[in-house]
Amino acid sequence: MDRSPIRPRPEVLTTPPVMHGAFDFSELERLGVQPEGVLDFSVNSNPYGPSPLVREAIARTPPDRYPDRECLSLRRALAEHLSLTPDRIMMGNGTAGLLWLVAFAFVRRGDRALILGPTFGEYGRCAGLMGAQVREIRGRAGDGFRVDVRAVEAALASSPIRLAFICNPNNPTGTTLAPDLIAHWADRHPETLFVVDEAYIRFCPALDSLAGAGISNVLVLRSMTKDYALAGLRLGYAVGCADVIGALVRARPPWSVNALAQAAGVAALRDEAYLRDTLARIRAAGPELVAGLRGIGLRVIPSEVHYFLVEVGDGARFRGKLLRRGIQVRDCASFGLPACVRIATRRPEENRRLLQAAREVWNEG
Ligand SMILES: Cc1ncc(COP(=O)(O)O)c(C=O)c1O
Numbered sequence: 001m002d003r004s005p006i007r008p009r010p011e012v013l014t015t016p017p018v019m020h021g022a023f024d025f026s027e028l029e030r031l032g033v034q035p036e037g038v039l040d041f042s043v044n045s046n047p048y049g050p051s052p053l054v055r056e057a058i059a060r061t062p063p064d065r066y067p068d069r070e071c072l073s074l075r076r077a078l079a080e081h082l083s084l085t086p087d088r089i090m091m092g093n094g095t096a097g098l099l100w101l102v103a104f105a106f107v108r109r110g111d112r113a114l115i116l117g118p119t120f121g122e123y124g125r126c127a128g129l130m131g132a133q134v135r136e137i138r139g140r141a142g143d144g145f146r147v148d149v150r151a152v153e154a155a156l157a158s159s160p161i162r163l164a165f166i167c168n169p170n171n172p173t174g175t176t177l178a179p180d181l182i183a184h185w186a187d188r189h190p191e192t193l194f195v196v197d198e199a200y201i202r203f204c205p206a207l208d209s210l211a212g213a214g215i216s217n218v219l220v221l222r223s224m225t226k227d228y229a230l231a232g233l234r235l236g237y238a239v240g241c242a243d244v245i246g247a248l249v250r251a252r253p254p255w256s257v258n259a260l261a262q263a264a265g266v267a268a269l270r271d272e273a274y275l276r277d278t279l280a281r282i283r284a285a286g287p288e289l290v291a292g293l294r295g296i297g298l299r300v301i302p303s304e305v306h307y308f309l310v311e312v313g314d315g316a317r318f319r320g321k322l323l324r325r326g327i328q329v330r331d332c333a334s335f336g337l338p339a340c341v342r343i344a345t346r347r348p349e350e351n352r353r354l355l356q357a358a359r360e361v362w363n364e365g
Pocket of ligand 1: 097
C-alpha cells in the first residue's frame with residue numbers, strides 16, 4: 001500500500017466525483033463502439049455545429065503564438081453584443097472553468113454554499129473542493145422540480161451564505177426561475193454572491209438574462225459551448241460588477257483561453273443569423289420528439305428548453321441498451337434521478353433515429 005506522506009487537502013479526497021454527459025471514450029472502447037457512429041443526445045449543445053465562419057477563423061489562427069491573456073477582441077465583441085463595457089466581462093475556459101475559479105477566488109473553508117437541486121454537479125463539487133459546506137434544496141418531482149422558493153428564502157435568512165448557485169434554465173430539469181426573484185434575493189442578501197449560470201439561456205427565448213442588470217452581488221456565467229457549438233474549444237464568460245470581475249482576473253491562471261477558442265468566439269458572434277436560424281430549428285423539432293416519446297408510452301417531464309427528463313424505469317439500463325444501438329442519452333442517476341434519462345433535441349432526422357431505437361428498447365422491456 002502507498003504510504004506516501006504527501007497528502008492532498010482533505011477536501012480533495014472527500015469531495016465525490018461528478019458525472020457528465022458526452023462520450024466516455026473508455027466505455028465506447030470497451031463496447032467496441034466507434035464514437036463517430038454514435039448520435040449524442042446526452043449533451044445539450046447545438047446539433048447543427050458552429051457557423052462556417054468559425055471554421056474559417058480557426059484555420060487562420062496560428063497555433064504557435066501565445067493567446068491574448070485578456071481576450072481583448074473577444075471581450076470587445078461580446079461587450080457590443082451585450083451592450084456592456086468590456087471591463088464587466090471575463091472570458092474563461094468554458095463555464096466549468098469559471099465555476100472553479102469563482103470557488104477558488106471566493107470560498108473560505110467552512111463557508112456555506114447553496115445549490116438548488118437537482119442541478120449541474122460542478123456547483124457542489126467546486127465549492128466542496130474549496131472547503132465549503134454545501135447545502136442542497138431540492139425541487140420535488142411531484143412539483144415538476146420547481147424551486148421551493150420558501151425553503152430557499154429560509155436558507156438564505158438562516159445563516160450567511162457565501163455563494164448561491166442558480167442554474168437558469170436549470171440542468172437537467174429545464175425549469176426556470178424569474179430573474180426578478182433572483183434580483184430580489186440578491187437585494188435582500190448583499191453578503192451572498194449569486195452565481196447565475198445562464199449556459200442555456202439562448203435556448204429559452206422567453207427568459208430574460210441578468211447579465212445587463214448590473215447587480216453587484218450577481219455574477220452571470222454564460223457558455224459559448226452550447227448555443228454556438230464550441231464544446232471542443234472550451235469557451236465561456238462571466239459578467240459581473242468590476243470588483244467581482246477584478247477578483248476573478250487576479251485569481252485566474254494565465255492564458256486560460258486558447259487562441260483558437262478566442263478566434264472562434266469572435267467569428268461566432270459575427271454570425272448571429274446562423275445562431276438564430278439553428279436555434280429556431282431546434283425549437284421547431286422539439287414537439288415532434290416529445291410527442292414521439294409519449295407515443296411510445298414514456299413519461300416526458302415538461303421543460304422550458306430543448307432538453308428534458310424522461311422516466312424510463314431504470315435509466316442506466318435504458319441508456320446502455322440505446323448505446324449499443326449507436327444512440328447516447330444521459331443517465332440521470334448522478335442527479336439523484338435513477339429512473340430518468342435526459343434527452344436533448346437534435347435535428348429532425350436524428351430525433352427519428354432516437355425514437356426508433358427507444359421504441360425497440362422500451363418494447364424489449
Ligand atoms: C448548467 C451547465 N453549466 C455549465 C456547463 C459547462 O459548460 P462549458 O462547456 O461552458 O464548460 C454545463 C455543461 O454541461 C452545464 O450543463
